[in-house]
Amino acid sequence: MDKPVKDILICGGGLAAWITAAALSRALPDEVSLTVLDIPDTDKFDMLYGTVTAPAAYGFFLEIGLSEPDLLRLTHTAFSFGTHYMQWGSPSRSWVQCHHLPFPARDNVPFVHYFTGRTDARLEDFLVSAQAGLRGVFAHPPEQARIPLSRAEYGYLFSPIELCNALKSVVSSRNITVKAHEIRCVRTNETGIFGIETADEKNLQADLFIDCSGPDAKLLTALNTAFTPEREVRASWQCLPSAPPWPPLRNVHGSDRGWTAGTSVRGQKITFQISDTDSEHHKSGRNILFGKREKAWVGNCVATGHAASVIDPVSPAPMMLLQRDVERLLGLIPLSEDMTVEAREYNRRFESDFEHANLFNQALYAIDDAPDTPFWQQAQSRGDKLRRKISQFENRGIPVAFDMESFNEEDWSILHFGMGRKIKNRNFFAELADTRDIDSNLAKLKQSIAQTVLKMPPHHVYISKLIAYLERKNVGRA
Amino acid sequence: MGIQHICILGGGTAGWMTAAALSHKLQKSGISIGLVESEQIGTVGVGEATLPHIRYFNRALGINEAEFMKATNATFKLGIEFCDWGRVGDSYIHPFGDFGKPVRNIEFYHYWNRLRLSGHDVGLDEYSYAVMAAEHGKFHLPDSDTKKIESTFSYAYQFDSSLYADFLRAFAEHRGVKRTEGRVIEVQQDNATGHITRLKLDSGEYIAGDLFIDCSGFRGLLIEQKLSAGYEDWSEWLPCNRAIAVPCEASGKPLPYTRATARKVGWQWRIPLQHRTGNGYVYCSEFVSDDVARETLLGSLEGNILAEPNRLYFKTGRRKKFWDKNVVAVGLSAGFLEPLESTSIHLIQEGITALVELFPNGHANDLDMEEYNLRMELQFERVRDFLLLHYVATQRDDSDMWRYFRNMSLPDSLRSKIEAWLSRGLVPAYERGVFLPPSWIAVFTGQNLLPRGYDPRANLLSRSRISDMAHILRRTVRETISRAPDHSDFIRSYGAAIPELVSGSP
Ligand SMILES: Cc1cc2nc3c(=O)[nH]c(=O)nc-3n(C[C@H](O)[C@H](O)[C@H](O)COP(=O)(O)OP(=O)(O)OC[C@H]3O[C@@H](n4cnc5c(N)ncnc54)[C@H](O)[C@@H]3O)c2cc1C
Numbered sequence: 001m002d003k004p005v006k007d008i009l010i011c012g013g014g015l016a017a018w019i020t021a022a023a024l025s026r027a028l029p030d031e032v033s034l035t036v037l038d039i040p041d042t043d044k045f046d047m048l049y050g051t052v053t054a055p056a057a058y059g060f061f062l063e064i065g066l067s068e069p070d071l072l073r074l075t076h077t078a079f080s081f082g083t084h085y086m087q088w089g090s091p092s093r094s095w096v097q098c099h100h101l102p103f104p105a106r107d108n109v110p111f112v113h114y115f116t117g118r119t120d121a122r123l124e125d126f127l128v129s130a131q132a133g134l135r136g137v138f139a140h141p142p143e144q145a146r147i148p149l150s151r152a153e154y155g156y157l158f159s160p161i162e163l164c165n166a167l168k169s170v171v172s173s174r175n176i177t178v179k180a181h182e183i184r185c186v187r188t189n190e191t192g193i194f195g196i197e198t199a200d201e202k203n204l205q206a207d208l209f210i211d212c213s214g215p216d217a218k219l220l221t222a223l224n225t226a227f228t229p230e231r232e233v234r235a236s237w238q239c240l241p242s243a244p245p246w247p248p249l250r251n252v253h254g255s256d257r258g259w260t261a262g263t264s265v266r267g268q269k270i271t272f273q274i275s276d277t278d279s280e281h282h283k284s285g286r287n288i289l290f291g292k293r294e295k296a297w298v299g300n301c302v303a304t305g306h307a308a309s310v311i312d313p314v315s316p317a318p319m320m321l322l323q324r325d326v327e328r329l330l331g332l333i334p335l336s337e338d339m340t341v342e343a344r345e346y347n348r349r350f351e352s353d354f355e356h357a358n359l360f361n362q363a364l365y366a367i368d369d370a371p372d373t374p375f376w377q378q379a380q381s382r383g384d385k386l387r388r389k390i391s392q393f394e395n396r397g398i399p400v401a402f403d404m405e406s407f408n409e410e411d412w413s414i415l416h417f418g419m420g421r422k423i424k425n426r427n428f429f430a431e432l433a434d435t436r437d438i439d440s441n442l443a444k445l446k447q448s449i450a451q452t453v454l455k456m457p458p459h460h461v462y463i464s465k466l467i468a469y470l471e472r473k474n475v476g477r478a
Numbered sequence: 479m480g481i482q483h484i485c486i487l488g489g490g491t492a493g494w495m496t497a498a499a500l501s502h503k504l505q506k507s508g509i510s511i512g513l514v515e516s517e518q519i520g521t522v523g524v525g526e527a528t529l530p531h532i533r534y535f536n537r538a539l540g541i542n543e544a545e546f547m548k549a550t551n552a553t554f555k556l557g558i559e560f561c562d563w564g565r566v567g568d569s570y571i572h573p574f575g576d577f578g579k580p581v582r583n584i585e586f587y588h589y590w591n592r593l594r595l596s597g598h599d600v601g602l603d604e605y606s607y608a609v610m611a612a613e614h615g616k617f618h619l620p621d622s623d624t625k626k627i628e629s630t631f632s633y634a635y636q637f638d639s640s641l642y643a644d645f646l647r648a649f650a651e652h653r654g655v656k657r658t659e660g661r662v663i664e665v666q667q668d669n670a671t672g673h674i675t676r677l678k679l680d681s682g683e684y685i686a687g688d689l690f691i692d693c694s695g696f697r698g699l700l701i702e703q704k705l706s707a708g709y710e711d712w713s714e715w716l717p718c719n720r721a722i723a724v725p726c727e728a729s730g731k732p733l734p735y736t737r738a739t740a741r742k743v744g745w746q747w748r749i750p751l752q753h754r755t756g757n758g759y760v761y762c763s764e765f766v767s768d769d770v771a772r773e774t775l776l777g778s779l780e781g782n783i784l785a786e787p788n789r790l791y792f793k794t795g796r797r798k799k800f801w802d803k804n805v806v807a808v809g810l811s812a813g814f815l816e817p818l819e820s821t822s823i824h825l826i827q828e829g830i831t832a833l834v835e836l837f838p839n840g841h842a843n844d845l846d847m848e849e850y851n852l853r854m855e856l857q858f859e860r861v862r863d864f865l866l867l868h869y870v871a872t873q874r875d876d877s878d879m880w881r882y883f884r885n886m887s888l889p890d891s892l893r894s895k896i897e898a899w900l901s902r903g904l905v906p907a908y909e910r911g912v913f914l915p916p917s918w919i920a921v922f923t924g925q926n927l928l929p930r931g932y933d934p935r936a937n938l939l940s941r942s943r944i945s946d947m948a949h950i951l952r953r954t955v956r957e958t959i960s961r962a963p964d965h966s967d968f969i970r971s972y973g974a975a976i977p978e979l980v981s982g983s984p
Contacts, residue, residue, distance in 0.1 A: 029937040335931040341901040395845040403908045428839040
């Protein structure tokens with residue numbers, strides 16, 4: 001009775017399409033045929049995936065067949081200890097939103113409480129990834145727990161266009177059919193899509209259609225799936241050659257009208273700018289709507305990437321969501337034409353992943369005295385969950401976490417501190433702890449971090465040596 | 479000035495667990511802790527089976543495991559055996575452990591489902607170290623080397639709850655907790671704030687406090703009788719509302735697991751301790767009379783009874799506010815979910831953990847309360863859905879009660895979970911909540927809800943490879959268990975045996 005899923009058609013030619021293709025090609029047995037309909041120009045918004053990933057990308061890329069050596073060999077990707085936010089919402093607000101393993105706790109006192117009510121110590125002075133990032137040095141965090149650098153985590157600084165090309169070359173070694181055409185029309189009936197007519201008048205059929213056509217979501221739109229907009233901005237970007245040093249951090253400068261991000265990959269600097277939609281001021285840009293589809297899986301059609309949601313690249317949220325979309329899909333490859341269960345579960349988790357990633361972005365804009373300009377005012381948004389996160393932090397430094405968040409507790413603590421949020425009531429146990437003891441521990445920690453960072457090589461030197469080593473050892477594909 | 483004096487009302491498991499934990503955590507704080515209990519009122523005197531999390535509770539207090547076990551006549555617990563739940567005559571063990579290990583990032587049970595759907599008829603439980611060890615009456619501590627099959631389980635205890643309360647009482651009193659014997663006859667409030675100020679005892683003595691922990695059991699003397707926090711009634715989903723409990727002499731060696739046998743109306747527990755066996759029958763008064771319930775219980779015991787049967791009345795649900803004003807409800811006063819999965823002590827522990835984490839420096843405020851309440855609400859709800867699963871994942875329809883469950887409309891969250899499992903062996907997971915996917919899988923498969931499909935990624939390996947892999951796993955489990963010590967021997971060699979067990983008399 002059940003007709004198994006034998007043909008999958010991925011519609012789109014940008015990063016979402018190729019990441020999805022790479023992942024599916026590894027996860028599915030050969031009996032399932034995979035076709036990519038490489039629609040020209042669908043990558044034109046790929047820069048909105050941002051130019052940074054969180055640490056989770058390492059394992060994810062590996063799983064979809066792109067090892068770190070391959071990534072370095074095929075692209076100009078560099079390492080990232082996080083994002084340096086500068087003049088964020090006010091001239092004096094700056095911090096490094098670094099990646100870090102769980103903070104040390106002593107005597108029941110969570111680490112963040114050492115900083116409550118103090119003006120002489122800042123959290124980021126005690127985070128090795130922040131300090132290394134600021135000094136422009138990098139080395140892979142070692143396994144040995146005793147070394148301070150082992151607490152650091154890293155993601156990547158990358159160009160979405162290059163990443164997409166790298167994935168194409170990785171995937172092409174597998175049996176995937178690629179067709180490059182425009183979509184002329186999407187044929188639908190009450191159960192979903194029954195064919196896609198391309199510009200060369202072919203009618204492509206499949207058991208499962210994956211919409212990777214970018215923000216237009218050509219397939220979902222044909223199925224009348226509404227887009228829920230959140231706000232509109234104007235964005236522009238450019239790439240220019242650049243010489244070392246390349247900081248292992250993305251820089252994001254705030255201004256009254258928006259922000260500008262600078263990402264140094266090897267040999268290039270990608271500049272990305274976002275402002276309000278007043279085009280007089282930001283002529284080169286195009287208007288972008290942030291928001292999500294009401295549903296990301298309808299009938300036999302599922303969307304990944306921008307076709308499902310477009311989220312502000314102010315944080316690594318876009319890449320996190322793309323990764324989540326793909327992972328969610330991998331666990332829900334339908335077994336038959338009846339995809340009700342898969343669609344329901346995909347949509348449930350999509351909803352919650354988007355909501356939770358978006359909370360982090362909203363928290364970045366949640367400044368009580370944010371500039372009184374259209375950009376900052378439109379970015380204000382505080383639902384119940386965000387209110388709970390912020391008010392609990394401010395009340396007693398309590399971390400509020402929801403199920404399966406992409407941003408972890410450390411990300412949130414660093415964010416709150418970086419934004420200058422103050423914990424009003426000191427933690428009960430911190431009050432009991434011996435201050436001299438804490439002070440001496442903090443001093444030791446700071447010193448050992450300083451020493452570690454001094455010994456680390458500049459980021460670009462580390463990468464050149466690493467690449468030379470990989471070439472010598474012939475690691476990665478020939 | 480903040481909290482200076484904490485008053486715990488109640489000396490049952492909840493009261494003494496709270497007293498022990500707070501006296502330990504607040505050691506250097508200068509806060510004094512008092513506990514009031516009434517021997518005349520007594521405790522519920524049941525609650526003998528636990529979840530593995532209790533080990534972290536004990537460990538955090540620095541309690542020596544063998545000493546604690548000896549003091550409470552405890553045995554080790556690897557899981558719960560459910561008899562007659564799917565169909566009369568069935569049985570399965572819900573273990574504290576995994577079913578095999580993931581292969582290429584895909585959980586083992588997907589491979590098992592693939593094998594099963596193509597004719598392989600070995601139960602999933604044969605791939606679980608915890609289940610097999612339990613069935614063979616074996617026990618040892620989990621191996622710390624996670625590569626070994628002997629590391630793939632966890633364990634809890636079965637103990638005498640009044641002895642546990644005594645044990646914790648000694649611990650707490652040693653750390654300065656002041657115990658007062660007496661019955662509370664009046665509760666006084668501050669007119670302006672409604673906060674509780676002091677309790678009047680039948681002796682005429684007053685006990686004052688800044689923060690009150692209501693561990694007074696079902697009655698919720700402070701949280702409900704005084705503050706009217708409200709009760710969310712869940713009997714529509716879990717209609718059992720009575721129990722009768724009785725200890726009896728043990729026959730044979732103590733087993734390293736609890737048993738829960740489904741009956742026509744309700745279910746019966748059997749909890750083996752070192753010196754005796756705890757028994758009880760949980761039922762629904764709408765479908766069976768107290769006398770019949772009593773006969774059912776007494777007629778199915780393995781040994782002579784050691785005490786008069788104890789009757790208990792309850793209503794499933796939870797307090798609408800667990801923390802209100804200056805009162806935090808912990809234990810039965812916070813809510814009740816039937817002991818099918820031994821969750822009550824765990825919920826006590828969750829309550830204490832949340833209280834310690836949110837412990838106010840200065841006075842508590844609305845935000846502290848709000849956070850505490852939201853966390854506990856989620857814990858209770860998630861346990862409820864899992865309990866309900868046992869009643870609805872069944873083919874039984876041999877009584878009004880089972881037919882009631884057949885016709886019930888389920889909470890959406892539970893219904894979609896069951897559908898996801900049946901259609902493709904998927905278990906939507908959450909992070910916050912006690913029962914992780916292996917628990918759901920144990921109940922689903924144990925109660926004959928078997929999926930029609932499996933994750934297609936399990937097709938990446940050939941059937942014969944999977945079959946070999948499964949075969950080796952099963953053999954490893956079997957062989958390793960054959961070398962593992964017997965449960966009672968282990969208790970003895972661990973130094974946790976009481977004299978009766980040492981001499982081998984039970
Ligand atoms: C049938 C049944 C089986 C159970 N099985 C399990 C199980 O296997 N595993 C598990 O984890 N949990 C189980 N539980 C739950 C478990 O028994 C309770 O969670 C646990 O015992 C805690 O109870 P308590 O301390 O809140 O209340 P109680 O034991 O009722 O204690 C109440 C205390 O308050 C005092 N008190 C009350 N009123 C006054 C007053 N006016 N003045 C002074 N003192 C007063 C009493 O003296 C007593 O000390 C079971 C419960 C039931 C009903």
